[in-house]
Each structure stands twice: as structure tokens, then as C-alpha cells.
Amino acid sequence: MDRASAIQQRERAFAEALKADGLRMTHQRLEVIRELARATHHPGADDIHRAVRERVPTISLDTVYRTLAALAARGLIERIAAPGAARFDPNVSGHHHFVCMRCGRVEDLDAGDVAPVAVPPEAARLGTVTFVRVEMTGLCNDCAAGGPH
Amino acid sequence: MDRASAIQQRERAFAEALKADGLRMTHQRLEVIRELARATHHPGADDIHRAVRERVPTISLDTVYRTLAALAARGLIERIAAPGAARFDPNVSGHHHFVCMRCGRVEDLDAGDVAPVAVPPEAARLGTVTFVRVEMTGLCNDCAAGGPH
DNA sequence: GTTACTGCAAACTTTTTGCACGACA
DNA sequence: TGTCGTGCAAAAAGTTTGCAGTAAC
Numbered sequence: 001m002d003r004a005s006a007i008q009q010r011e012r013a014f015a016e017a018l019k020a021d022g023l024r025m026t027h028q029r030l031e032v033i034r035e036l037a038r039a040t041h042h043p044g045a046d047d048i049h050r051a052v053r054e055r056v057p058t059i060s061l062d063t064v065y066r067t068l069a070a071l072a073a074r075g076l077i078e079r080i081a082a083p084g085a086a087r088f089d090p091n092v093s094g095h096h097h098f099v100c101m102r103c104g105r106v107e108d109l110d111a112g113d114v115a116p117v118a119v120p121p122e123a124a125r126l127g128t129v130t131f132v133r134v135e136m137t138g139l140c141n142d143c144a145a146g147g148p149h
Numbered sequence: 150m151d152r153a154s155a156i157q158q159r160e161r162a163f164a165e166a167l168k169a170d171g172l173r174m175t176h177q178r179l180e181v182i183r184e185l186a187r188a189t190h191h192p193g194a195d196d197i198h199r200a201v202r203e204r205v206p207t208i209s210l211d212t213v214y215r216t217l218a219a220l221a222a223r224g225l226i227e228r229i230a231a232p233g234a235a236r237f238d239p240n241v242s243g244h245h246h247f248v249c250m251r252c253g254r255v256e257d258l259d260a261g262d263v264a265p266v267a268v269p270p271e272a273a274r275l276g277t278v279t280f281v282r283v284e285m286t287g288l289c290n291d292c293a294a295g296g297p298h
Numbered sequence: 299g300t301t302a303c304t305g306c307a308a309a310c311t312t313t314t315t316g317c318a319c320g321a322c323a
Numbered sequence: 324t325g326t327c328g329t330g331c332a333a334a335a336a337g338t339t340t341g342c343a344g345t346a347a348c
Binding site: 173174175176193194195210211214215218233234235 | 336337338339340346347348
Binding site for chain 1: 228230231232235247249250256258259262263264266267268269270271272275276277278279280281282283284285286287288289290292293
């Protein structure tokens with residue numbers, strides 16, 4: 001499957017899941033969904049707002065937040081607590097993250113590239129582990145090259 | 150080394166590092182450092198403020214934030230972006246986290262309990278990886294037992 | 299006696315919420 | 324047409340900053 005159709009499929013999946021729950025498919029929601037579906041990095045609410053505003057100039061940041069909350073509540077996207085502002089990850093399937101400690105950008109690492117991590121009994125004693133994510137923190141190439149300070 | 154002397158050693162290490170940089174050892178800073186050194190969970194700025202206030206009733210939340218920032222800037226503690234408010238991890242040595250998706254509490258998992266994770270070439274291509282942390286997300290026992298909603 | 303640190307207050311940022319109007323089904 | 328969703332504005336919550344007085348060295 002090529003990238004374009006993968007995006008379209010994800011877009012449709014998001015829309016269907018909301019419709020199935022009786023949510024109305026408004027112009028604004030559709031554009032937020034479209035923006036998320038095509039995202040490769042991990043946009044913040046403000047990034048999405050800025051991008052969607054080019055096509056729907058009147059959309060408010062509140063609506064973006066509400067749509068993101070609706071998707072996150074259904075497990076269709078994941079909210080990542082990042083320094084400064086939360087970021088949203090439209091790719092829920094198992095994968096890992098490279099986080100730049102300077103600029104906060106989050107890049108995906110394919111799960112296949114990282115050896116699987118077993119849940120130790122010490123963790124099971126604390127509670128139920130739903131998923132395991134490896135976070136590799138460091139300096140991205142842009143920042144190492146002396147990006148914006 | 151028992152727990153009490155480990156705490157004292159950490160406390161001294163924090164204080165020495167700040168003094169070495171020419172920062173003054175005020176009553177307030179010392180108490181914030183003391184609180185961090187003895188912390189086993191991962192307190193937020195407000196937790197520390199509340200705890201220190203019992204001994205220094207006039208300390209302000211600003212001062213707590215400033216001390217935490219000074220320590221974090223020197224790599225003596227780590228700031229963890231958590232949902233709601235940032236938390237601070239006084240244990241910089243390699244270890245992993247169990248994060249409760251409901252209440253946001255963060256528990257340590259000893260590095261020895263989790264198989265080491267190798268940095269794949271895909272990550273090295275994005276930048277320089279400084280450290281690797283495994284995050285096990287799930288529901289802690291308290292929340293599973295129907296804790297505060 | 300300097301200089302840095304503190305506390306206060308206010309500013310700022312991110313996110314949430316109440317309300318009246320407008321749009322989807 | 325009825326209800327849900329939107330935009331606006333204001334409110335919360337967390338964090339940072341400017342300033343004048345205070346304390347460390």
C-alpha cells in the first residue's frame with residue numbers, strides 16, 4: 001500500500017469511528033481528521049490549528065482541541081505529554097519514539113527496528129501494563145547543527 | 150549502602166554541584182534539595198512546595214521552580230513531561246518508568262529488571278541518542294481498584 | 299558592602315468550560 | 324426541527340518573569 005492510500009484509509013477510519021458513535025461529520029472535524037491522517041511528525045494542537053486554518057480560516061483552536069479529545073478518548077490517536085505543549089500521535093500501532101531534548105520534536109521508530117521489551121514481574125506488581133514504548137532521548141541532527149536556540 | 154546514607158550522599162552531591170557553579174546555598178534551596186534527595190516517587194513542583202512549606206512556611210512556589218530549573222539545567226535531576234504538570238526525577242541513573250494513564254503517577258523500574266535496549270541505526274540516523282528509557286503505560290493498582298475518578 | 303536570591307504580583311501559555319448562535323441529520 | 328457542534332470569551336492550571344527588598348558571601 002502506498003503512502004497516499006494509507007493516509008486515505010486512516011482518514012476514513014477516523015471518520016467512521018466518530019460517525020459510528022453518533023458524532024456529526026462537520027466541515028471542521030473532517031479537516032482536523034484530514035490533517036492528522038497525513039501527519040508524519042507529531043503535531044501539537046496549535047500546529048493542527050494553523051494548518052487547518054489555511055483551508056477553514058474561521059476554525060477556532062477550541063474546536064481543534066475538542067476534536068483531538070474525541071479521537072483520543074476513542075483510542076484513535078494518542079496524546080503524548082511533551083515539554084511545553086502536548087503532541088498528538090495519529091499512529092497507534094506499536095512503535096517507538098526519538099525525542100529531541102532541545103526542540104521537543106518526536107520522530108517515530110518502527111517497532112521492528114527495536115528489540116521487543118518484556119514486561120518484568122516488578123512492573124506487573126505495580127499495575128496492568130497496557131503498552132510498552134521505548135523513548136530514545138537525545139539531540140536531533142537539526143539542533144546538533146546549531147538550530148534555533 | 151543503606152537508604153539513609155544514599156539520600157544524604159545525593160543531597161550533598163546536589164548542593165556541591167550548585168556551589169561549584171557559584172550559586173549561593175540558601176535555606177530555601179537546601180530544603181528543596183533535601184526534599185528531592187529523599188523523594189522515591191516523582192514529585193511535581195507543587196508536591197515539593199507543599200512538603201518544604203512544612204519546614205519553611207514562607208517559601209514561594211517560584212523559588213521551588215527556580216531551584217528545580219537550576220538542578221535540571223545541570224542534569225542533576227530530570228524533568229519528565231507528564232499529563233497535567235511536569236514531574237521531576239531525582240534519579241538520573243538508568244532506570245525505567247511505569248506510568249499510570251489515569252492518575253499520572255510515575256513509578257521507577259530498576260534498569261536491571263528490564264532487558265537492555267539497543268539503539269538501532271534508524272535512531273542514530275535521526276540524531277544522537279543520549280539515553281534510552283522504557284515507558285510501561287497502564288493502570289496502577291490503586292486506580293484499577295476504583296480510585297478517585 | 300556587593301551581588302545574587304527571594305517573595306510578591308502579574309504576565310504568559312496551554313487547555314478547558316459556559317453560553318448563545320448556527321449547522322448537521 | 325431538534326439537537327449537537329461551533330466560536331467567542333472567560334476561566335483554570337502550570338510556569339515564567341520584573342521588581343524591590345533581603346540575605347549570602
